[in-house]
Amino acid sequence: MIRARGLARSFTTRRRTVEAVKGVDIDVSEGELVGFLGPNGAGKTTTLRMLTTLLRPTAGEATVGGCDLRKDPLGVRRRIGYVAQGGGTAAECKVTEEIELQGRLYGLTKAAALSRGAELTEQLDLSGLDQRLTKTLSGGQRRRLDIALSLIHDPKLLFFDEPTTGLDPQSRANLWDHIRRLRSEHGVTLFLTTHYLDEADSLCDRILVIDNGEIVAEGTPDSLKSRVSGDGVTVGVPEGSVVVAAEIAGQLPGAHEVTTVDTAVTFRVPRGDTAMPELLRALDSAGIAMTSVQVQRPTLDDVFLTLTGRSLRDAEEGAKPKEAVHA
Numbered sequence: 001m002i003r004a005r006g007l008a009r010s011f012t013t014r015r016r017t018v019e020a021v022k023g024v025d026i027d028v029s030e031g032e033l034v035g036f037l038g039p040n041g042a043g044k045t046t047t048l049r050m051l052t053t054l055l056r057p058t059a060g061e062a063t064v065g066g067c068d069l070r071k072d073p074l075g076v077r078r079r080i081g082y083v084a085q086g087g088g089t090a091a092e093c094k095v096t097e098e099i100e101l102q103g104r105l106y107g108l109t110k111a112a113a114l115s116r117g118a119e120l121t122e123q124l125d126l127s128g129l130d131q132r133l134t135k136t137l138s139g140g141q142r143r144r145l146d147i148a149l150s151l152i153h154d155p156k157l158l159f160f161d162e163p164t165t166g167l168d169p170q171s172r173a174n175l176w177d178h179i180r181r182l183r184s185e186h187g188v189t190l191f192l193t194t195h196y197l198d199e200a201d202s203l204c205d206r207i208l209v210i211d212n213g214e215i216v217a218e219g220t221p222d223s224l225k226s227r228v229s230g231d232g233v234t235v236g237v238p239e240g241s242v243v244v245a246a247e248i249a250g251q252l253p254g255a256h257e258v259t260t261v262d263t264a265v266t267f268r269v270p271r272g273d274t275a276m277p278e279l280l281r282a283l284d285s286a287g288i289a290m291t292s293v294q295v296q297r298p299t300l301d302d303v304f305l306t307l308t309g310r311s312l313r314d315a316e317e318g319a320k321p322k323e324a325v326h327a
């Protein structure tokens with residue numbers, strides 16, 4: 001459904017040139033739900049705007065929905081639905097007017113637009129809101145309206161740019177259900193951006209991780225997580241024992257990335273659960289009583305940290321990379 005090769009876009013402002021997307025290759029098959037994950041400014045929206053014909057690539061080529069991006073942009077537009085990061089509804093319009101306008105833009109008659117609209121609003125839990133001004137809808141309702149509008153011409157390929165950003169956890173979960181249903185009941189192919197790791201993990205068949213305009217990893221959530229070697233373990237010890245405890249932890253078979261923070265030692269081992277008894281015995285014979293312990297399976301955030309040297313959350317907050325005591 002999507003095949004992009006070397007797709008790139010740079011922006012020249014007065015002062016400098018920003019290479020927002022640096023030649024990405026993307027392949028998405030029919031029926032896939034693919035997540036495009038990356039921190040703020042990574043190049044997600046720019047890539048999506050290129051694939052949806054809204055922005056001309058500086059270099060590269062792509063076929064979207066079987067149509068060549070450069071030679072047949074109209075063909076691409078007919079086959080896709082797009083939900084922009086900031087939404088696309090006009091504040092002073094009624095829901096029904098937005099639906100009618102969107103339908104007419106795609107060549108439907110007024111009656112056809114309204115009947116298709118009624119079908120979609122029901123599917124997306126928006127029944128009874130037709131006469132409301134879009135500015136009076138809640139954030140979650142407005143996002144579902146954006147999605148309904150993107151579906152008016154029954155496209156088989158959808159691009160959603162951060163569909164759930166700004167929604168509360170319940171509305172996010174509700175929207176995930178709608179997104180899953182679009183795929184299971186309507187057989188659509190979905191390409192969505194997010195910077196929520198849990199979202200990408202639970203929703204997507206496959207994830208592309210973009211950072212600084214380059215794709216730094218690609219795979220199923222599980223295969224990406226398996227690239228992080230081992231479980232993360234955090235052990236609390238009494239004050240003054242942390243240095244010795246870190247040395248002991250570092251001697252466990254396969255232990256690596258040993259760091260200390262205050263009175264806690266964190267490290268990775270191939271299997272956290274089986275390493276625990278041995279660690280407990282070793283600490284015991286050194287006279288150190290463990291005060292707490294936590295074992296965590298790798299997360300997508302760990303993948304990002306392994307790949308880029310910084311956490312996805314740090315990247316968003318602009319924080320400095322964490323430094324390891326022992327590597």
Ligand SMILES: Nc1ncnc2c1ncn2[C@@H]1O[C@H](COP(=O)(O)OP(=O)(O)OP(=O)(O)O)[C@@H](O)[C@H]1O
Nearest residue numbers: 011013018020038039040041042043044045046047
């Ligand atoms: N029209 C533009 N002019 C100049 N620079 C731009 C323009 N659009 C995007 N950029 C820059 O390109 C880079 C990538 O931006 P983009 O919007 O694609 O990021 P993003 O991954 O969607 O981020 P976010 O998570 O914040 O939405 C950023 O550095 C941004 O400032």
Ligand SMILES: [Mg+2]
Nearest residue numbers: 044045046085
């Ligand atoms: Mg964006």
